[in-house]
Amino acid sequence: MQDKPLKTEIGYTTPEAITVRGKNLTDDLLGKLDFVEMMLFTIFGKIPNDNEKKMVNHILVTACDHGLTPSAMSARLTYLGAPEAPQAAIAAGLLGAGSVFLGTTQNCAQMLASAAKDLPDAPDRDTLMQCARQLIQTSRDKNQAIYGIGHPIHINGDPRVPVLEQLSKELGYYGKHWQLMQTVQEVFFLDRNKKLPINAVGAVGAIICDMGLDPMIARGLMLVGRAGGLVAHLYEEKHNSIGQQIWDLVLAQDKRNIAPSR
């Protein structure tokens, strides 16, 4: 029934050794690689160079946490009911990483990779403008959001973007996808007089493409980084719970919910 062997290139185990990507976990990796190196080695089968490792660290730092987001609230509300299963709370916090928040880095990278696939490596301004207009048109035709621009809170510009741009330039990951993303922002202003600054999603989407990585990695890194932030929320929730307060607060908005008089 199966011609292709059912196996993973990622690793296997014998009584004596655990092998990951052809190396012995305990002889070659544990104690020698840090986590980001190990993760990238597990994903891609080669140890990242220094710049790749730095850039991935910056993306993970960007994803880690920003306070009481829907992700943190879902995790805390889940922990409230099942403190014996923190993995369920972390999972609940990750499940919203879809096409609107957090996971959007993948959609953005897909949008940029697809629009830029015939773009030369050093496109001139006219080519970029044309490509950006085409990207916008394609998204509209497919009735799809344009990812990576605008932010409900950072309306004058997402403070993460200039820092990520600077870091990308330093590390050699400022290429045609970054430029296309910036041109999309510019076209919105020029053609429609709309001020929609690039957001962190747009920056991360561009970086992943300029690093030459699969768009799925964009969402994957956001999930790993955010898992770290969610550990912080559960740790705080365990020692100083606010999940119940969130519930009480929401119920109190609807005057029909009458709390007991004690």
Place this chain on the structure above:
Amino acid sequence: MQDKPLKTEIGYTTPEAITVRGKNLTDDLLGKLDFVEMMLFTIFGKIPNDNEKKMVNHILVTACDHGLTPSAMSARLTYLGAPEAPQAAIAAGLLGAGSVFLGTTQNCAQMLASAAKDLPDAPDRDTLMQCARQLIQTSRDKNQAIYGIGHPIHINGDPRVPVLEQLSKELGYYGKHWQLMQTVQEVFFLDRNKKLPINAVGAVGAIICDMGLDPMIARGLMLVGRAGGLVAHLYEEKHNSIGQQIWDLVLAQDKRNIAPSR
């Protein structure tokens, strides 16, 4: 209704800035900390020292991946049905991190922390033996597993344990919890002639306790590390799917499931 303010110490956002643990994300953290520093800073509110950071990296490397585990299989089988939602596949892969695999580091750390709470910092052998026997008795009385010993595959010893022990010693995290864990193993051999070597769960549980961290952090770190490994599985699954093969293979075991002749 609420006297205590509903807020998190972790962070907040204004139109101009994102603040994490009192520092400006873009001025003070992004580009300055790596991911493990950022995660520990987010959890504990202080930047880890070098040894803490190294030890946490070693734990994350340990957790990252070991081939086709139930965790990787759940993630791949979920991706097979919902490739548009990789966050759901990662979540499915984390949800089994309970009291039997992966999440067990927390149960083990709780077991050790509770048993060792009255143990002096440098216990003598008799005190350790007594404490280990008490730990075993308490677990039996509660009808609970003894965490951290034995392994279905690594029956002659888990190869991760001596490396983690060595790294713990180098970094200053080999203390009474490690010694207690080792004494539990010894007591099983002495009292019952059972060879149940310490496994990676026992090593990580002991390290977390000897670092002075909350047992929940033990499970949290396994989840973060494993999230990294699951990204590798989804990336491979996307380009070289084995989810369908797993399904076909399992169905083929039951001769009543007849595949179509085409």
Place this chain on the structure above:
Amino acid sequence: MQDKPLKTEIGYTTPEAITVRGKNLTDDLLGKLDFVEMMLFTIFGKIPNDNEKKMVNHILVTACDHGLTPSAMSARLTYLGAPEAPQAAIAAGLLGAGSVFLGTTQNCAQMLASAAKDLPDAPDRDTLMQCARQLIQTSRDKNQAIYGIGHPIHINGDPRVPVLEQLSKELGYYGKHWQLMQTVQEVFFLDRNKKLPINAVGAVGAIICDMGLDPMIARGLMLVGRAGGLVAHLYEEKHNSIGQQIWDLVLAQDKRNIAPSR
């Protein structure tokens, strides 16, 4: 490697037919059984009698919904980020069904089944009082909550309990577990002057035991019933979203989060 055949008694598929518990899905079940009959047939391998079916319906109705619970909020906050993956939102809503809310019916049924296992079918009052006191003592010794009594809102009595008691009596499922649960409530009042009325969790836990079912079924039914209620929340959320309002409301509690002036 495997002696026991890897197969499920639940069902299998051939090109021509789907078989569930030995019956042909399309000839024997679809159009002939309703959902509750089908579910119980799938779980237990026999078609439920009329009273079993009615009692299970009452439990599912009890579980279905009660407004903006943590379960509904997690689902809505997840949907906000990933509207393309409603299954992730439903899953997030179910993940908190642990030892504190919703899933507690299983813990309660386990507590009652274990305490009542040597109780005669028609225990006299003294025997019940002694058994209830023993149950309380055992829970304290294990440092475990006493499930099924008390409610943060229904402080004068959970309105579902008398109705479930009446329905249990009508259908023949009012037995020693119900009586034990009621005696636990009574003992709290007599011995400690604490008014902790039975809650819906206590009623469902007792019913499951008096139906002779495995405690796990208690949690299983809560999850199925609540999945139905969560569909209602997502349907409302899709057409009249309040997820964003919940987020805004929570952020607004912390005066450090300053919303943009537009």
Place this chain on the structure above:
Amino acid sequence: MQDKPLKTEIGYTTPEAITVRGKNLTDDLLGKLDFVEMMLFTIFGKIPNDNEKKMVNHILVTACDHGLTPSAMSARLTYLGAPEAPQAAIAAGLLGAGSVFLGTTQNCAQMLASAAKDLPDAPDRDTLMQCARQLIQTSRDKNQAIYGIGHPIHINGDPRVPVLEQLSKELGYYGKHWQLMQTVQEVFFLDRNKKLPINAVGAVGAIICDMGLDPMIARGLMLVGRAGGLVAHLYEEKHNSIGQQIWDLVLAQDKRNIAPSR
């Protein structure tokens, strides 16, 4: 900050009563409605008529279970690691209900609703053929799958389809969407000589549209029905585990994984 009141029309709670859709849960619903009536009442705010209730039961029966699917395997593999959190296993089993399996009923209903929105109630054959060809063209233009046809196992026809068609006709839910779905199948045969019979997803998608319901309800009902089937798998897994066998079987395919000799 919020003009629109933050409340749900679904329900609320006071110390004395739980109100669902304006009715008192314990006076008006519990004991009076069965689960399917309660669920539909919770979703839509009105008690379904007899035919709606029957049709929804048939969909839930269709969704309930079909043996060792990826959904059942994910649930069992998750339970293997976290038997103390069955809600995590049920959630893991639901998370794959995306655009490839199970959840596809929603994609199919969206496809049909969108294609048929200008179709008259009783379209003639030419109009249907034109609409079906347009549907196929639109899906190709969007690079989207055509949902509801073909099946990897039931290659000569999905046995559920004729039964669901017959039941739809009896209950008055055989309308233009069913006809369009059948015409899509016909056009594939006429225009491309491809035999791609309608599958259960196509039937359920058509029924939901012919009932006048939102496509999301199609996925919602599959999730509720499947949750019931997953309870059966966990109940079997608890008493006769095959999760470990699945793991062993998969590992044994890769000859590099050497099991210990004991």
